[in-house]
Amino acid sequence: MDFQAAEKKAAELQNLLNQYGYEYYVLDKPSVPDAEYDRLMRELTEIEEQFPELKTQDSPTQRVGGEILDMFKKVEHNIPMLSLGNAFGEQDLRDFDRRVRQAVGEKVSYVCELKIDGLAVSLRYEKGMFVRGATRGDGTIGEDITSNLKTIRSIPLRLSEPATLEVRGEAFMPKKSFMALNEAKQKRDEEPFANPRNAAAGSLRQLDPKIAASRNLDIFLYGIGDPGETGIESHSEGLDYLEKLGFKTNKERRRAANIDEVIKFVESWVERRPDLPYDIDGIVIKVDSLEQQEELGTTAKSPRWAIAFKFPAEEVVTILKAIELNVGRTGVVTPTAVLEPVQVAGTTVQRASLHNEDLIREKDIKIGDQVVVKKAGDIIPEVVNVLAEQRTGNEQDFHMPTHCPECESDLVRLEGEVALRCINPKCPAQIREGLIHFVSRNAMNIDGLGEKVVSQLFAEKLITDVADLYKLTKEQLLGLERMGEKSVTNLLAAIEASKVNSLEKLLFGLGIRLVGAKAAKTLAKEFGTMDRLRKASVEELVSINEIGDKMADSIVTYFDSEEVEELISELSAAGVNMEYNGPRPVAISNSDSFFAGKTVVLTGKLHQLSRNEAKEKIEELGGNVAGSVSKKTHLVIAGEDAGSKLEKAESLGVEIWNEQRMLEELNQ
Structure with missing residues (x-):
């Protein structure tokens, strides 16, 4: 076979195999026998071995193999992969619905999806080609696991359209694959995996892609990282679009017109979950409208437009052998139950937090008790209650100490707190x-x-x-x-x-009271340097979106300390970066732009710029683009079909521009 004939045949085989793979792994409707698929795969492999230049990135032969890696590279998510807030009962769901309707109005619909118990990943496509896959990591920084994700056959290597986008989903191990894997491990006298989730996560973090390929993982896609250029207006529309591109989505989803329909859907799956061929640990509920999602915005950790209902946890009985005390970085002394090891929701539990002395008294917990243990949200071990009727009389009361178990300083209970705290800064x-x-x-x-x-x-x-x-x-x-x-x-x-980390990493690492990761980034972006932040007054701090009175007081108090001043000087002398590395607002005193120092909200469809482009241009001129309208908003830019944000701006008397007025200002 000459090169021209081989090139034509290889392209034909690649298209056929990709189509057959889609039918088998995504649609679950194979149109050819396995033997025919294997024959075509062997034929393509032989051609690519003879003509290596025909081996394309999206060839089905590239799903298995690749070199063994030394380590995983870090990947920064352009749009953070936030975790979801949890609901554990009907009232939590109704409270969520109430908060949503208070923010965006009564007309709200939801999408309910099964919460797959796996590993969250992002997939990047450029002109329709799969170019990179990453773990969620901490939500901002993940790990590049492209080679391992290519081994999941339900992930398309080439889309049906030349789209450039980032999609997100949950990689998981089906129950059948999990059972086969553990049987094989037991035959080799190896420790079996505790549950399919751990097995899936362990498989995708193998440096050798061949190991991941042998584990038969699967995936459901549940969203688009930034749907900005797609024209999609709702989450349900986005899921349909993912299917059109060739992605596998979970069909067990439902659009709900109100919270009553959501609750009915949730209740229907509480008993049905064991019948699924994969593990789920709850139901995810999302506001369907993307405009309403943007208006609701996010907290530092979670979107306000979504919540995860967690199924009732498995409960087991074990012995509470002892209570240990742990002193945290803020001085809070936390009692921890030491348990007789027991299996709960697929993992071995040996310890559980008892939170504080009041909880121990309230539940009448004694050392030696038989206790009921569960995992809150299937994650955190928790002592539910005591089996007091099983007591023998040998159980012992527990008393919190009056002095720190580490430094012997007096423990105090601050006003409004239930926890005991060591206030010795040198503890x-x-x-x-x-x-x-x-x-x-x-x-x-x-x-x-x-x-x-x-x-x-x-x-x-x-x-x-x-x-x-x-x-x-x-x-x-x-x-x-x-x-x-x-x-x-x-x-x-x-x-x-x-040492080269951006300033927000250092600020968060210093552990300033009340300053989390998101607030640290806001402060770094606003002030630019550690020196400027250290000199900031309470008034300057509270004028910033997301910085309240208590946090401002905490920041000023922290930097007023001589010990902190000395520590910052030592870090600076060691070469630790004290500046923000990302794009930041231009200081008002250094800019003649109208946008400098102002909080701007974008709403509705823009025609000459995308939302992201407009946001970047406004931020370059010193503006801060927020997701929702409030009393601190200076300007709302309303495009076509602007909705509730425009109405709220009008009710608050906020200045409103159209797209043309914004462009005139941007182009000055």
Whole structure:
């Protein structure tokens, strides 16, 4: 076969195999026998081996294989992959509906979808070709697992249209694949996976794609990262569009006209879930209208337009052997139940938080009790209640101490709090927990500095505050247990790499009270440098969207401390970046633009610019583009078919422009 004939035949075989794969793995309606599919695959493989230049990125032969990786690269999500707030009963769902209707009006419809118990991933397509896949990670930074995701045959390598977009879904292991995998592991005397979710996550984080390929994973796509250029106006319309492009979506979904229909759908699946060929742990409810979603906006962690109803947790009985005390980085002393190991919802549980002394008294918990344990939301172990009738008389009462278990300082209960707190700023436990927080993924993200290593460094007195991390030497680290040449080299390189992190990572890592990851980014973006933020007044801080009185007071108090001033100086001297690396508003004093320092809301369809383009241009001129209209909004730009945001702006007396007026200002 000459090259021209081979090229024609290869293209024909690729199209056929992609079509047959779509029918089998997505539609579950194969049109040819497996033997015919395998014959065509062998024929294509032989042609590509003879003519390697014909091996295209979207060829079905590229699903399995690839080189073994040394490590996963980091990937930043353009649109954060937020987690969902939880509902555990009918009242939680009705409260969610009430909040939604208060914000956007009475006319709201929802989409209900099964909550697949798997691993959230994003898939990037350019001109219809699958180019990158990543884990959710911390919501902002994930890991590139493209090679492993290519092994999931229900993920199209080429779309039916040359679309450029990012889609999101849940990769999972079907029950049948899970049972086969664990049977094989047991035959090899290996520890079986606890549940399909862990098995799916473990499979997609293998450095060898062939291992992922052998695990027979699947996926359901549930959304588009940014539907801006698609013309889609609702979530349900977006799911239909995903199907049109060739993606596999879950058919067990329903559009609900009101919260009563949502509750009926949820109740119908509580008993039916065991009959599915895959695990689900709840139902996801989303506001259908994308405009209403944008108006509702998000919190630092979750969208306000969606919620996850979690099914009632499995409950088991075990023995409470002891109660340990843990001191957190803010000084709160938390009692923890040490349990006789027991299987709950697929994992072994040995510890559960008891939260505070009031809860222990309320539930009448004693050491030695038989207790009922469940996982709140199928995740966090929790002691539900005590089987008091099973007591033998040997059980012991528990009393919270009056002094810190780590530093012996007096414990206090601050006004309005139920927790006991150690207020000694030099408490070793608080310092250690603060160090662990500083190096964590959402903060400075220093690979290799996990909890055990930080605790070891702290115990050896090699670090007493976060600035000491940047003074560590190779000689010091090599002297530690389980620290070889390679681990030390990698750890020092990771510490060095963290110096270039953008300012918001440092701000969050410092653990300023009430300042979470989102607020840290807002502050970094607004002030630009650590020096400017340190000099900010309460009045300046509260004028910023999302910064309230309590947080402003906390920030000013933190930077007023001499110890903090010294710490910041040490970090700066060590070369730690003190500036925001991303695009930020132009300071009012440095810009003549109308938008400088103003909060702007975009609503309705724009024709000459996309929403993202308009947002970028406004932010370049110093504006802040928000998702919802409030008293702090300076300007609303209303495109075609503007809805409730426009009405709210009119009721508040906010200035309103059309698209043409915005373009005139942008082009000055």
